[in-house]
Amino acid sequence: MRIWSYPRFDSVLAASVLYSVSASLGTRPVFKTSITPPSKIEIPTILLGYQQVDYGTSQVEAPLFAVARRISSSPPPDAVFLDGDGSVPGMVSLLLLSMGGIFTRRELLALLLSAMYKGDNIDPRGRFYGVDAVAVDRMLPTDRLDLDSITTLKAYLPHELTICESISITVNPYYPTFTGNKEECERFLQASGLGKISDKTLETISKQDLESLAVSLLSRIKEYSSLTELDASYYLGSILVSRNTTGHIKDYRLASDALLYASETFKSPAPLLASSLDYENEYRIIEHMLVSYSREFPRQLSEAMPKRIKKITWARTYLVTLARPTSLTLLWKALSFLKKIDRESILVLESDGEYIASSYQIEYALGEGSLKRLKDAKVLEGDGVLVKISAER
DSSP states (O other): OEEEEOSOHHHHHHHHHHHHHHHHTTOOOEEEEOSSOOSOBOSOEEEESOSOOOOOGGGBOSOEEEEOSOOOSOOOTTEEEEOOSSOHHHHHHHHHHHHOGGGGOHHHHHHHHHHHTTSSSBOTTSOBOTHHHHHHHHHTTOTTTOEEEEEEESOSOTTTSBHHHHHHTOOSSOOTTTTTOHHHHHHHHHHTTOGGGTTSBTTTSOHHHHHHHHHHHHHHHHHHSSOOOOOGGGTEEEEEEEOOTTOSOOBHHHHHHHHHHHHHHTTSSHHHHHHHHSHHHHHHHHHHHHHHHHHHHHHHHHHOOOEEOTTOOSSEEEEOOOSSOOOHHHHHHHHHHTTSSOSSEEEEEEETTEEEEEHHHHHHHHOTTHHHHHHHTTOEEOSSSEEEEOSOO
16 A cells, blocks of 8 residues: 655645554555655555646556545546545545544544644634534544533643643744743733733633733733734634543644644654554654743744845745754744744755755645645755755756
8 A cells, every 4th residue: 555645744644644544454555755646556545635646547557545625637447536625634534434443543533633733724713614624523522532622822731731831832823932931921920910810721711811811912922023913813712622531632733733843853754654653652752842842942933033045036935044953834933923024935944055945834835736836847856844945947
């Protein structure tokens, strides 16, 4: 069994889940990320995230199954194409839920739901729509995940940690001077007349206290940044959490950031595969990595100093110099929110005179299918999590 994924984060995580499913059935799956699909189908193949799957009858010698938001061609014989108004993990979730049994193991659904948080079928307030909304509705009645929706500040584990514990470990969105600094957050609550809620969770505070906290936070953001107009949806919204005391993923927004961070830091989909194959042990390590990163994130954000690379004219591209590995996607998201770079721009690192970018970040910044367009234009090289980019040729 061959499982290929277009190198977009939500597709790669969904492919990792299918790799685990395939391995549990006794097959010998082969996993690969590639901007272009294989030229010929000679063994049973699953393709995820490819919009262009153009095979003639002579090119398909074995069963082929393809999933993407849009597929531009019709399936040849021995092929099944699945597309629609949904993310790749949303459609894969519905497929597995329809099959039942071992295909709906808790860890598989948990990882797919985490991937859906990085798909395109979720609005700024955290509400899923299209196929993804149907998939979540199908997951809600199951006792495997024990899902619940909380509307509050977008901070990690709002149902388990105190307000400042929650805010201080949240990498994205960025809370000025609070990320990695619980004590500063507690002083802020006291100074804002909100000391009475400092030992409560975000879930348990009253609506009035939540509104007061949000207003105070928005004022502080304006104080510590050049932002004058802020959309409250960036900080307030719905978060899916798990009440299951035996599950490891308790907050799916946190899990999506943690898995993305691990994959970009290791420059590989290996952490995603590890979490799918050994969820009980590997996911805890990955979540701990993100929590540790939160303590250095503010310093890294202040030291990034993005510098425009003017010789690259096909997209606004910024060079950042960092002492330690990072998630270029999470850094880009924070820098663009703070208006230090354009949202439709690329962050790069420099290595041996070459510009290195994140496949995931390029897709989020320039839109679905942008990696394929850039490769066709011969300004991008590579197929992995990190790629090389250059000026026009």
